Amino acid sequence: MSMKTQRRGRLMALGVALALGSVLLSGCMGSAGSATSTGGGATTAPDNGSATLALPTEPANIDPIMMRSISAWNMYYAVFDGLTRIDSAGKIQPGLATEWKSNATQDVWTFTIRKGVTFQDGSALNVSDIVYTYNKILASDKSTNRVAIAMISKVEATDDHTVQFTLKNPFSAWLNQVATIGIVPEKVYEAEGPDKFPDAPVGSGPYKFVSWNHGVDYKVTRNDDYWGDKAKIKDITFSFVGAPDARVTGVESGTLDTAIIPASQVPVFTGASNAKVVEAASNQIAFIGVNTTAGALSNLKVRQAIPLAIDRKSIIDSLLNGYASPTGQPVAKGVTGYVDGFPTPKYDLAAAKKLVADSGYDGSEITLQYASTGGSPTDPEVAQAIAADLGKAGLKIKLVGAEQSSLSLSLANHQITGLYLNAWSPSSMDGDVVVSQLLAGGPEDYARSPEMAQLYLDQQAANADKRADVFKKIWSWNATNVSNVPLWQNTNTYAAASTISWTPAVDGIYRAAEVGRSAK
Amino acid sequence: MTDTVAMAQVGTAAPRRRRLSARQGRWLSTCGGLIVVLVILAIIAVHLWPGFDAFTQDLAHARLGPFVDPKHPLGTDVVGRDLLSRVAAGGQTTLLITAAIVLVNFVVGTVLGLLAGFFGGWADNVIALVTDVSLALPAVLLLIALSAIFGPSALLMILVLGFTHWMSFARLARATALSLRSRDFVMAPRMLGASSARIIRTHILPHVLPQMFIVAVTSIGSVILLQAGLDYLGLGIQPPDPTWGGLVLEGQKYMRLSPWQVILPGLAIFLVVGGTTFFSQRFTAESTQPLRKVR
Amino acid sequence: MSYVIRRILQALVTLFVAVTIAFVLGRMSGKPAALILTEGATAQQIDELNGKLGFNDPILGQYGRYLAGLLHGDFGVSYRNPGQSAIGIILERLPATTTLALLSFAIGLVLAVVAAVLVHITGSHTLRALFVWSGALRSSVPDFFFGVLLVLIFAVGLGWLPSLGYTGLPSFVLPVATIATAQFVLYVRLLDSALSEQTTAEYVRTAYARGKSHAAVVATEMLPNAFLPILTVAGLNLAGLLGGTIIVEQVFSWPGMGVALINAVSQRDFAVVQAGLLVVVLIFVVVNVVVDLLYSLIDPRVKLA
DSSP states (O other): HHHHHHHHHHHHHHHHHHHHHHHHHHHHHTSSSSSOOOOOOSSGGGGEEEEEEESSSSSOEEEEEEEOOHHHHHHHHHOOSSSSEEEEEEEESSSSSSEEEEEEOOEEEEEEOOSSSOOSSSOOOOHHHEEEEEHHHHOOTTTTTTTGGGTTEEEEEEEEEEEEEEEEEETTHHHHHHHTTTOHHHHHHHHHHHGGGGGGOOOOOSSEEEEEEEETTEEEEOOOOOOSSOSSSEEEEEEEEHHHHHHHHHHHHTTEEEOOOOOGGGGGGGGGEEEEEEEEEEEEEEEEEEOOTTTGSSSHHHHHHHHHOOOOHHHHHHHHHTTTEEESSSSSSBBBTOOOOOOOOOOOOHHHHHHHHHHHHOOOOEEEEEEEEESSTTHHHHHHHHHHHHHHTTTTEEEEEEEEHHEEEEEEOOOOOOOEEEOOOOOOTTTTTHHHTSSSSSSOOOOOOHHHHHHHHHHSSSSSHHHHHHHHHHHHHHHHHOEEEEEEEEEEEEEEEEEEEEOOTTSSSSOOGOOEOOOO | OOOOOOOHHHHHHHHHHHHHHHHHHHHHHHHHHHHHHHHHHHOOOOOOOSOOSSSSSOOGTTOOOTSTTTBBBTTTTTTTOOOHHHHHHHHHHHHHHHHHHHHHHHHHHHHHHHHHHHHHHHHHHHHHHHHHHHHHSOOHHHHHHHHHHHOOOOOHHHHHHTSSHHHHHHHHHHHHHHHHHHHHHHHHHHHOOHHHHHHIIIOOOOOHHHHHHHHHHHHHHHHHHHHHHHHTOOSOTTTOOOOHHHHHHHHHHTTTTTTTTHHHHHHHHHHHHHHHHHHTTTTTOOOOOOOOOOO | OOOHHHHHHHHHHHHHHHHHHHHHHHTTOOOTHHHHTTOOOOOOHHHHHHHHHHTTSSEEEEHHHHHHHHHHHHHOBSSSOTTTTTHHHHHHHHHHHHHHHHHHHHHHHHHHHHHHHHHHHHHHHHHHHHHHHHHHHHHOHHHHHHHHHHHHIIISSSSOOOOSSSSSSGGGGGHHHHHHHHHHHHHHHHHHHHHHHHHHHHHHHHHHHOOOOHHHIIIIIIIHHHHHHHHHHHHHHHHHHHHHHHHHHHTTTSSSSHHHHHHHTTOOHHHHHHHHHHHHHHHHHHHHHHHHHHHHOOOOOOOOO
């Protein structure tokens, strides 16, 4: 063969090798990707099947000591137990504790712990593990749970089956709070540390950890030695699907078994044969937060115009397909602090215009921050509709969109420059955290009113009956001073495979053990 | 199968085919240019139409289809804004930003390319290095990171894309400058002591500019696509101001229920990109050799 | 030899510049303690943590330490998840992106070769027109739009394929198809043109004269030579692909580097953003150097001195 042909031959071989190499290489890597069982189709007995539940966000970390987030609770409620449990309706149920009591001033709480509970590695759950869990959180600088239990002055095991909490101040919602803290085995957590534990967690809950494929899914399998009701479905996969459309098409095509979908997409499932829409009251309130010190917003009349200028009903009907109900208080029905019959501001454009005119508003721009991605899928449209409404009343609004995490950061760092659109679902099902965060000294409170600070303390110290009155005073103060504009209470809309039987929880968090399959 | 027989086959069978495909090519190219001009004229016309309003919302008449309401010839979006107006306004924004990006590319690329080609030596090496680095930097990532720090804006997009896509301009400018610098009409003034700046301006630039325009036209399509993609990721101009990519993002959520909201801006992108691509094919040095038939 | 050295030096400088840009970006985004600590942390606590992490030191000192760390393979620890190394988070997502990129590249290229060769073997102008037309159509549609259309037709409409990525082989089809079609369009035009240029070459006529069949000439004589100029483009393209599938990843919820980087940026986790930028540039530079060196080895016309 000539030199030229030889070289050309080599080149050909190289080209083919490159192409083949690429395919082979990608094939090898491809097999590293996990295959999820989709759970569709016939299963012999529903109990031994599997299901894929979609989550809109993946938590940055899944460690019950270090991380507190709505997304992570889906996994925590499967793998771990708290002293109490919040059920799907938002009511407190026994968890690791069988009974509890508090003293008259509600600052000392005593829990009687269930006997015979074991962790998923076979070791026994002792009161020392409970004390360890709480102390570990308090000792960890970087734990986001710390703030939630910062009022603990002392936690101790008074005997082998009793744990006692002494709080720095009265706190009526303590039962709700402890439900959100999952108990970890001291021996395992000390050995693994926060670096390794999230990828090899051990708890005492109805499901055992199987795998966490970062960015893709989190798999668990039934714990047959669970002390309570055994989980209905054997294998559960929590699938992280950020894009709402992907969740919709996921359920349609059978890849996902349940997914929360935007209310605007519900009509997609009318007439669908393999999927259905499940709606459930949610504990989520959408609201407009206000920086009462920023520019034109420091003028009370300008602020008072806002709740009157927003046409809640139109927005709900056309953008949310009716899946929400207007409200005037920042907690939902079912959350402690909800006041029956508290008035919702009426849509009154004329009154709003007059307020703006009378206020001496100088036409300066007011920013409205919202989550363009990563938050509620309808936020961009809702923000635009609200901006237009406020514009009709004479206010000049500038829309500022950002990714949800960016917005959350600005909120946490007290850096809002005007108005913002956000929503809140208190997983503790109690209005205490809503008041502290939004109205009384928390990062989203810009008014810093001493009157409100006092009302907040009153609420914390009050016992059950009196609390309702204090909450009513708090919402009334807000209605006059407009530190926050509650918009509506959302209804969560889910798409689910027709064979799935399940009642969504009010807080939007899966109780995986209660998801089941019916025959058809 | 001898050489002469093969040549004869090529000689007799091909000519008619060759002429046809060349004419076809020119026809397509003109069509492409025409489409782009029509789209631009349409955008201008819609802006002059009395019903033009890209911002007023009307929740009661949201998601109307096209040809249903004479006030909204192409329907309305999810908050009741007129789609025809929004697509036209979005077109104006998108095309203006594209023009700005191409302009920055043009200027930066031409200057750098001329300097590298004309002066050679270390200037050439330095600019080659700058080119390498610019090629390696992922513009999209840079824009995302910078948007997170400074907030998304049209200016940021123009600057980032302007300074990361000038390489094709530079390459051609450099090659031209390189080939021209040793020609007589350039060497003469040099020997007479004319300044480099003057030489470049009066003797080299006139030759380079026409080619730069061609590169500019050829790059319009890809700049629009890139920009639409970035608008789709939520960078650049923010709502409620419309851009074609942003409109696709807004409309995608409602694609199943009111598909026209996403199809219209997508179609607009398609027409302009396709039109400029076909139009610029006239200038790209592609071989139109006849194909050999199997016997 | 000096070409090789020059090329490698070039690559190193590029990397150095990218590293510096990543550092500057990271520092521009602010000091991380406010993100790591929870709400309610005092300004003093925040300052203390920043000091502990080294963010209160003079900027040159930080830069020096940063560079030294890189040389040891230490890319820092994620601001958001202090338990995970920044580079670890990126590398975890790397296989998903590289699989998508490599598979699409290979399929697009191979199909383009087959198509271009077919056009020249059959001599069919219709076939060529078909590829040119469909190519122009595909390249005028933005990738994200094309991906969404595919999902609508094949996942939702026909129900043949899953709409989400990385859950087994069928889920690869739509994302790969989106990118591979764009690759195909790119290479088929280049190859067709390159093959055309070869038609009038001396050695082609010689091959016919020696009695080789038309098909054999195209496939074994012209193709290898046509491939040469494609190599550089392919190299640049592949390198860019490996770092740039971000939009398609968004459409299909593909758990790749692009999505991880977007999340990192919006969470202000600039340790991860830095690591990601570096990985992307590194891949780009390495692939290009390899391609250039290969090219110079194969093509005798490229001077090595």
